[in-house]
Amino acid sequence: MEVLDYDAIILGSGLGGLTTAIHASLKGQRKIRIAVVTKLHAMRSHSVSAEGGISGVLYPEGNEDTKELHAYDTVKGSDFLADQDAVEILANGAPEEIRFYDHIGVSWNRTDDGKIQQRPFGGMSIPRTAFAADKTGFFMMRALYDEVVGLSNVDIFHEHFATSVIMDGGKFAGLTAFELANRQMKLFRAKACVIATGGCSRVYGFTTTAHSSTGDGIALAYRAGLPLKDMEFVQFHPTALVPSGILITEAARGEGGYLRNNRGERFMEKYAKSKMELAPRDIVSRAIVTEIRDGKGYTHEETGMQYVHLDLTHLDAKLLDERLPMIKELSIKSINVDPHDEPLPVRPAAHFTMGGINVNTQGQIISGDGSGTAGGMWAVGECGCVSVHGANRLGSNSLSQCSVWGRIAGDALPGYISKSSTIADASLLSRAEAEEKRIDALLESRGSVNPYDLQARLQKTMDDLVYVYRKTDELADARKAITQIRSEYANVFIADKGSEFNSNLRDALEIGNLIDLAEVIVEGAIRRKESRGAHAMVEFPKRDDKNFLKHTIAVRKDGAVNLSYLPVSITKWQPVERVY
Amino acid sequence: MRRSWLSMIAVYAPMLGVPVLLYLYIIFNALHIAAASRAMLYLAMLGLALFSIVSFRDVFMERQKPPHFLDIRQKEGVVSHDHDIDNRTSKNVKIVEVRLNRFNPSTKMLEEHTYKVRVDRYYSVLDTIIDIKRKQDPTIAVRYSCRMGICGSCGMEVNGKPVLACETNVFKNMDDGGNISVGPMQGHPLLKDLVTDFDDFFSRHSSVLPHLYRKDEVEKYAAKQEYRQTREDLVKFLPFSYCIMCGLCLDACPVVNVNPVFIGPQALSQVQRYHSDSRDELGDRRLEMVDKLTHVWDCEFAGACSVACPKGVDPAYTIQLLKTQLVRKNLGSGK
Numbered sequence: 036m037e038v039l040d041y042d043a044i045i046l047g048s049g050l051g052g053l054t055t056a057i058h059a060s061l062k063g064q065r066k067i068r069i070a071v072v073t074k075l076h077a078m079r080s081h082s083v084s085a086e087g088g089i090s091g092v093l094y095p096e097g098n099e100d101t102k103e104l105h106a107y108d109t110v111k112g113s114d115f116l117a118d119q120d121a122v123e124i125l126a127n128g129a130p131e132e133i134r135f136y137d138h139i140g141v142s143w144n145r146t147d148d149g150k151i152q153q154r155p156f157g158g159m160s161i162p163r164t165a166f167a168a169d170k171t172g173f174f175m176m177r178a179l180y181d182e183v184v185g186l187s188n189v190d191i192f193h194e195h196f197a198t199s200v201i202m203d204g205g206k207f208a209g210l211t212a213f214e215l216a217n218r219q220m221k222l223f224r225a226k227a228c229v230i231a232t233g234g235c236s237r238v239y240g241f242t243t244t245a246h247s248s249t250g251d252g253i254a255l256a257y258r259a260g261l262p263l264k265d266m267e268f269v270q271f272h273p274t275a276l277v278p279s280g281i282l283i284t285e286a287a288r289g290e291g292g293y294l295r296n297n298r299g300e301r302f303m304e305k306y307a308k309s310k311m312e313l314a315p316r317d318i319v320s321r322a323i324v325t326e327i328r329d330g331k332g333y334t335h336e337e338t339g340m341q342y343v344h345l346d347l348t349h350l351d352a353k354l355l356d357e358r359l360p361m362i363k364e365l366s367i368k369s370i371n372v373d374p375h376d377e378p379l380p381v382r383p384a385a386h387f388t389m390g391g392i393n394v395n396t397q398g399q400i401i402s403g404d405g406s407g408t409a410g411g412m413w414a415v416g417e418c419g420c421v422s423v424h425g426a427n428r429l430g431s432n433s434l435s436q437c438s439v440w441g442r443i444a445g446d447a448l449p450g451y452i453s454k455s456s457t458i459a460d461a462s463l464l465s466r467a468e469a470e471e472k473r474i475d476a477l478l479e480s481r482g483s484v485n486p487y488d489l490q491a492r493l494q495k496t497m498d499d500l501v502y503v504y505r506k507t508d509e510l511a512d513a514r515k516a517i518t519q520i521r522s523e524y525a526n527v528f529i530a531d532k533g534s535e536f537n538s539n540l541r542d543a544l545e546i547g548n549l550i551d552l553a554e555v556i557v558e559g560a561i562r563r564k565e566s567r568g569a570h571a572m573v574e575f576p577k578r579d580d581k582n583f584l585k586h587t588i589a590v591r592k593d594g595a596v597n598l599s600y601l602p603v604s605i606t607k608w609q610p611v612e613r614v615y
Numbered sequence: 616m617r618r619s620w621l622s623m624i625a626v627y628a629p630m631l632g633v634p635v636l637l638y639l640y641i642i643f644n645a646l647h648i649a650a651a652s653r654a655m656l657y658l659a660m661l662g663l664a665l666f667s668i669v670s671f672r673d674v675f676m677e678r679q680k681p682p683h684f685l686d687i688r689q690k691e692g693v694v695s696h697d698h699d700i701d702n703r704t705s706k707n708v709k710i711v712e713v714r715l716n717r718f719n720p721s722t723k724m725l726e727e728h729t730y731k732v733r734v735d736r737y738y739s740v741l742d743t744i745i746d747i748k749r750k751q752d753p754t755i756a757v758r759y760s761c762r763m764g765i766c767g768s769c770g771m772e773v774n775g776k777p778v779l780a781c782e783t784n785v786f787k788n789m790d791d792g793g794n795i796s797v798g799p800m801q802g803h804p805l806l807k808d809l810v811t812d813f814d815d816f817f818s819r820h821s822s823v824l825p826h827l828y829r830k831d832e833v834e835k836y837a838a839k840q841e842y843r844q845t846r847e848d849l850v851k852f853l854p855f856s857y858c859i860m861c862g863l864c865l866d867a868c869p870v871v872n873v874n875p876v877f878i879g880p881q882a883l884s885q886v887q888r889y890h891s892d893s894r895d896e897l898g899d900r901r902l903e904m905v906d907k908l909t910h911v912w913d914c915e916f917a918g919a920c921s922v923a924c925p926k927g928v929d930p931a932y933t934i935q936l937l938k939t940q941l942v943r944k945n946l947g948s949g950k
Contacts (some may be wrong), residue, residue, distance in 0.1 A: 061836055076813060078860055079766040093841075134838040140827040140892060142849060142856050149843035173765050174856065181826040181885075193813070216806060245761040246745075278737055281763045337707060337735040365763055368782050370737060487749035531754040535720040535807040539753045 036220050036467060041070040041190075042452045043227040044210055046197055046252055048073035049080035050172070050437035051416025052231035053179035058445025060186045067449050069189045070223055072212055074196045074247065074541070078180040081233055081245040082437070085172025086284035086361065088164035089136075089434035091129030093151055100161040102126040107608060109432060112158040112315045113425025114568035114578060115610035116265070116586070116603060121396045123606075125423045125432065125439055132438035133165045140178045142167045144358070154358070155289045156430045158315035158615075164431040169284050169361045172434065195221065196541050197251060199470045200228065200259045201463060205402055206410030206455075209463050211470045215541065218534040220474065222467040226455045227411040229444050230256060230400075231437075234388030234417040236269065237545075238553045240494030241340075242385040243275045243282035252418045254548035256392045257555070260403040261412075263589045264420040264601075266390035266552065267559030268569045270428055271503050273319035275384030277335050277342045279369055283362055283381055285430040287374075288312040290358055293346040294323070295378065296331035302343075310615040317427040317569045318615060320383035324503045327382070335380065344378035383503055387428055389569065390559075391420035393588060397447065398440045403590055405601075411451060413444040422586065422603075426568025478540055482528040486543040489520050489527070493546070493553055496520075501557060506573045510561045517554050524550055551591075558596040559587045580610050628666070636660045695729040698751045707736045711789050713743060716798030717755065717808040725798065728752075734785050740797060741769050741780035744809070756808035764925065767859035770866065771809050772798045777863040777923045802866035816862050819882045823904065825889060828897035848893040855888035855933055857926040864920035864930050870913055877913035878905075880920035880930035887933035890940075902941050911937045 043059060045052045048071050056071050071077060092100045106126040110117050133151065137143060144152040144166055156164040167174040183189055194215040201209040210223045235250020236242045257263055273294075274283040288294070294312050296302045306322040307314035314322075323343050326332060332341040347355065347362075352375055355363060359374075366372050366379055392414040393401045398421060400412040413419070416437040423436055493516075500513040524547060531539035565579035566572050585600040636659060643653060704710055715728045730747045738746075741759055748755045759769040762781045769780040773788055774796050789795040803811035829835035864880040865871055871879040883905060890901040905911045911934055920930040 075760055075766075076768070076817075076860075079760050079768050081761065081766075083765050083859075084761050084763060131838060134841045135836070137841040138827070138829070138835050138838045138894075140856075140889070140894065142853050143841075143844075145844055145846050145849055147846075149845050149848075151841055170765065170857075173859070177856070177858070178826075184821045185824065185826050193817075216812070245766065247760045279762070337737065361765070368764065368784075369739070371784075485749075485753065487753065491749070530752075531756075533720070533754070533807070536756040536758075536810045538756055538758075542753075 036222055036464070036471060038222045038224060038464065039070065041223060041225040042067040043069050043229065043448050044223050044225045045069060045071045045229045045231060046073075046210065047080070047231035047233060047416070047418070048075065048077035048191070049082035049231060049233055049416060050175060050179065050434060051418075051441045052080070052229070053077070053176070053183055054438050054441025055229045055231060055413075055415055055445040055448070056183055056189050057179065057186065058442045059448040060188055060445075062446050063449030063452070065186060065188045067188060067452055070192060070225070071183070071189060072192045072195050072197060072210065072223060074194060074215070074251065076193045077183070077191050078176060080176065081248050083173045083176045084243075084245060084282065085175075085434055086169040086282060087156060087286040087289065088154060088166030088171045088431045089129070089133055089175070089438070090156065090159065090164050090429070090431040091133045091435055092126065092163055093130050093133060093153065093165065098161055100163055104160060105129070105163060108159050109423065109429055110425070110608050111613060112427055112429040113423075114317070114427055114613060115580070115584065115605075115608075116268075116422070116425030116567060118396070118422040118604035119606040119608060120604050121421045121423045124396060124443075125435055128439035128442065129435040132435060132442070135438070136175055136178060139182050141174045144168065154286060155313060157285050157288070157313045157319070158310070158429040159431070164286075164289070166286065166358075168357070169286055169359045175434065196544065197255060198474055198544065200255045201466055202259055202409070203460055203463065207412045208460060209467065211467050213474065215536050215538070218537050218540070220467070220471040222464065224463060226452050226457070227413070227448055229413040229415060229448070230392060230418055231414070231416045231441070232418045234391070235549065235552045236385040236388060238493065238549050238556065239269075239385035239497045240491070241275070241280050241498050243272050243280055244386065249545040249548055250388065250418065250552050251545065251548050252414070253388075253391055254551045256400065256414065257551060257589075257591055260591060261400055261409060262393040262403060262405065263555055264390055264393040264422065264586050265426075265559070266388070266555045266589060267563055267587060268389035268426050269385055269501075269556065270316055270387035270389055270569050271320040271383035272386035273316055273323055273383050274345050274381040275386070276366065276370065277340050277380040277382055278338045280384045281365055281369055282386070283345060283366075283379060284359070285316070287345060287347060287359055287362055290354060291350055293349070294319070295344045295346050296326045297333050297343075298331060302326050302331070307615040314615045315427055315429060316386075317571070320503050321571055323383055333380065340382060342380040342382040345381045346378040347374040348376065348378060350375075385497075387433060388417055389420070389424045389426065389428055391418045394419045394421050396421060398444045405588070411455060413447070415440040415444050426570060474540070477527070477543065478529050478532065480528065482526040484523050484526045484528055486524075486527050486529075486546045489524055490542075490546045490549065493517065493520050493549060497553060497556075501560060504571050504573055505560055507561070510557055513557050514554075514561065517550065517557060521550050521554070555589045555596055558598060559589060562598055563587065584610065628663070632663050633660075636663065694726060696751055698731070700731055701733050704733075709734060709786070710793060711743065711785055712792075712794045713747065714794060714796040715744070715747075715755070715808075716796065718799055718805040720807050736786045738785045739781050740771075740773050740778075740783045740785055740788070740795070743785050744780065744797065756806070756810045758810050765859060767861035770800050770861040770863045772800060772866070777866045779861060779863070779925045782925060800862060800866035802868070802872050803862055811862070813862060816860075816865060816881070819878050820860065820885060822878070823882045823886050824897070824901070825882075825885045827889060827892065827895050830896050842894045844893055851893070852888050852891040855884055855891065855928055858884060858888070858928050859926055861925065863923040863925060867919040867923035869917050869919055870915050874913065876909050878910050880914075880934065883911060883914070883937060884928050884930035884933040887937055890937075899944060902937065902944055905937055906941050911941065914938075
């Protein structure tokens, strides 16, 4: 087995991972050695699909915006489950991040006087979302990748799939990963590790996310005994294109798009009178599902999916081309509809994992027993739950979150590395070899179950039973189904035995990760008997601050999910009823 | 490292051919052969000399085509996979027969496998291949991620044309008999089935300093204030910044396919992207960097890259822009 030694490993190459690499490199005078380990080509991470923009108060004097207002909008949007100290870090740090992206070449849309333009977004009381047409994430990713390419102390390991995180005495020790091109297992040893592997929305079949959003880093941390937080909160984006689930950005509504039911009514009037289509996503998603249940939706001919219309036909053609070119391109290419001529068929789809690995406000992963931090481990971006999004994320806060905590973790790395001693533990290699044997055994096992069948069943279970509205008995059914899927997974068969680009093996491992995470999502949902943000229970339609104003913590013990709760950090804003 | 027979000829033919021709030349001179025959001999010598110059340049630059560059045109055989599928069809649901050209890494050859799939009118080629992989043949290697034309993973050849599979509709691309042929991009080294190796492609991109250069690096990264940029400034580089690094342009480029030392359209388009950004301060150094035979001057303006580019970057145009800027810089007024 090849053993590679680095000062720090960054697992994942999206916005969180690459910003961490850049800031760690700069802070450490380009002297610390960093490995970016990613299962994709680094520039292809799912962050490229972010469309609408990045939030941050850039010009407080211009539109009377304040960082405090940004923070309050975020807390209110989170249905008061966000940790308010973390939210303030987000609001304070975000503007600098937008300017940083400007300095590395992101093509921001500009105002007449050359400033960065900002657009309205759901739940934001003032337009504060900077954007580069509707390909914001893509432009940010390209700029970051191009920047990282110029850093000689950062090595990128494209297409290396991580299979385990190895801890030693409560501290990070190493990471095993195999190279997809030749299935060679490698052991990466380092003093520190930053997990930045994104969310796990692929536990759902109807999702806006990439096929690669399988929450691998969250699952690795969970299996290493580290705690997960608030996993039951899965954001459903209100406007995903039917039938593919491709994202139609919230900016489409920010620029003036309407939602209409099959009677042509702008139904959001009934649910959020003042904000209308620009209410937060949880509210819009619930509204769409309610309309559909009331028989006011359309039915898709080929798939039987029900949907409503996103109407952009009244928008100026020039505006559509300048600010939403990708939406136009996507809808023409995927369903042959020009949004300028016809409304788009949309329905809510799994979009964002509000939960994740439990981290403190500095992005450091909390230890399994909750007593302190796991040494040398950070989780940034969607996979780390620093609790700025609480029960519902506001659109465009995710890109700020990735960037702000990417910087925090990156800035902290060189200091941590210089202080911590080198570990040359002989047992590390033997543990890595045991991991290699586990993978080889999976590959050689004489099972009979096609992993893709399990994936399809898992996704159908989650789509049908753990969607926007949840019911106690349906959640129990989901739990039963997942337990069954898990037991069958032990008997999985990998048809591809080759060593070149064995995506069959990789997919099977990903599906294993998805099963673990789906279980945590469902367990958390069953225990939370209230409706808060993205978690809406039919039997408990009200928010219950008395019993459930707390974070769900899930730790794996003896192969089962073990739940406990932590208080929410409330500093400035007491919970009030949420009206838009 | 393996070499294709073309490159073997390229190396050995001049080595053997030149002495033989020289020997003939001496004999012909001694025997006073007619002028016409002598002219033909001179021509043959000239051709061989040119060929050796061109081929030696390629061989010694260590930038080779994939080892199986020519072998892959041969097919080892046709394998048809018969799985039970739902045979019901309608106007919007059809059975398509996919002819999948899979690269077999152990034989280094392409094999044609055929699969029947039931697809509706929304299916992309990528959806179809994933469907086959999940339900019929899990051993198929294919690279994909976002499925919305922005990550750049799924470049392949559909009916011989380089496209993004996720953006290519099956109904619109199958023939009247319901057939569609899908294969890997053959302009990149092949790895397995539809998957190609991108290391060389990425190193080409990295070699052209693809990032904003600022004289004051501390100020660049401190980012206290945004750089002002007008909408006109933005439009100057915006189209070139759409590059998703899918590699389709390199696959299509006829020059880079016969002359791998040419850096290719993708990297050059990114030179123009940063050169035309008002925030960049590297100035003419970017132009000087590409003022080489292996860079802009190897481009023969076939325009294949611009036809293939799925994001409208128009690399061929960027290369001509670089050329004209170089000409103006080197020959223009004031110099």
